Amino acid sequence: MLRLAGFASSQDISQMKSLNPGSIAPPFARYSHGVELPAGARLVRTSGQLGLATDGSVPEGSDAQAEICFSNIRAILSEAGMGPAHVCHVTAYVTGRDHMAGYMAARDRFLAEVEVLPSSTLLIVSGFTRPEFVVEVEVWAADHSASE
Amino acid sequence: MLRLAGFASSQDISQMKSLNPGSIAPPFARYSHGVELPAGARLVRTSGQLGLATDGSVPEGSDAQAEICFSNIRAILSEAGMGPAHVCHVTAYVTGRDHMAGYMAARDRFLAEVEVLPSSTLLIVSGFTRPEFVVEVEVWAADHSASE
């Protein structure tokens, strides 16, 4: 667990606001149609993460690969004192529609304890740096708590 | 109309600056090569929007689908007190080059009254969450008017 003790909720952590107008079709899954970041946030941008384990192996399937992507994202955010609740946008790219469900399962686990859900974009693209990768995930995160 | 009375121009609203160096080929269409956001903006990030009407139908063609995408984006921005003039970047994804013109027509309507044009990225990708979608649109927006 990378979350710091004492964080009461994602609302407290991030001061992000979820934007889900009732006049449009609801989100397809557990994300927000938009997020609003008050002025004065620290921001983190990650590189696109791939399903490469530290032993150099690449597991099969989008769920297992996305699990590594999100684990990497946790580690990157942690270097900045942030965690899943600070994520304001997730973009994921998969190489086929059949890889979407596995990715979404991993995303749901990553965001399980998050109250103010990030916005999300999910696309099918042709591929990544190596042919065995089937999913790539990147995030923006924001933290308004640091007054310095 | 989502725009608030009293907003004189997009320049006044957003304090964004358009970056269009004369030394490079001009933009292909009505957008800026880059935008500069002064420090201290509130930011909004939307999810990728798709052409799903509130009755669950998906119209044919990129113009009609993009019209829904931009209508959704208006509604999302409105929840944060923003509108088209606050948009600083638009990214659109289409499933074929023949869908670009329809998308661009919808984008031009969305930005018709905007003076400081956002930057723009337009790509052909393999697809979206459902096979009937031919275009997906997402934006960043920024507002410098909120002094708090």
Add this chain to the structure above:
Amino acid sequence: MLRLAGFASSQDISQMKSLNPGSIAPPFARYSHGVELPAGARLVRTSGQLGLATDGSVPEGSDAQAEICFSNIRAILSEAGMGPAHVCHVTAYVTGRDHMAGYMAARDRFLAEVEVLPSSTLLIVSGFTRPEFVVEVEVWAADHSASE
């Protein structure tokens, strides 16, 4: 050269922090897994840049096209008083895996003098606004030095 005299290093310029946790596989190339931007930055977002020369020609190959993309990005950033050291994220799209090496060579030249490396995303997509383009590049940049 667009860099201003007196800039000691990219660390001094941008106040960006590179996020490269030791617990995950290192980046594939010369970029950071993540970057942290302190609050209060001016931001620049560019449009996706393509390999279109000012005489209207499009050179062959991803290295030559990406060279134009990065040259354009230098010019756009320069309009905001920024340069390569202010770039916090680079996203590149290529139309095939065989175009990656040329793009990476151009990116390495663009970032040659940069100490705090940006995060990076590299994807294979189906195409761009015209069929002769094989690479598109866009960046975010941030500058914390402007106190106003």
